[in-house]
Amino acid sequence: MLHLVLGVHLSETGEFLAFRERLLLARNLGLSVHIVEVDACNVVSAVLGSDSGGGENGLVINDIKALLQDVGFLKCQDISRKSNDVAHNLASLALSSIKESFWHNVCLSSIFPCL
Known part of the structure; x- marks a missing residue:
């Protein structure tokens, strides 16, 4: 947690x-x-x-x-921060969320462009 x-x-x-x-x-x-x-x-x-x-x-x-x-x-x-797009996008998604979330064995669409 x-x-x-x-x-x-x-x-x-x-x-x-x-x-x-x-x-x-x-x-x-x-x-x-x-x-x-x-x-x-x-x-x-x-x-x-x-x-x-x-x-x-x-x-x-x-x-x-x-x-x-x-x-x-x-x-x-x-x-470099540029090499860390997946982590940056996940952090941005977490900050924009109004509820607590736990992502496990999930591939979120917001990180697809970074892969």
Whole structure:
């Protein structure tokens, strides 16, 4: 189950929170996640770094690192936002929805143009 995180956050914090939620979902579904692609260089650097750096994102980064171990993580790489159209379209669809949704084994028509 995804969690609504209330408050005002920096966009960087939003990237970390979204990353953590994706990993929580994968772990809760019993999925292995060997390769993670993220379209934010700072997220990749923080996750691959040896220190969380503290601050507003420190605890979330520590959560991410622990979750990566739980799901069998092998590699994290930075990709361009343009290469991430499917994720962008799904996020846009989720934000425009007025109800909570869970898509499992479904191919939504809004992502067909990206495939």
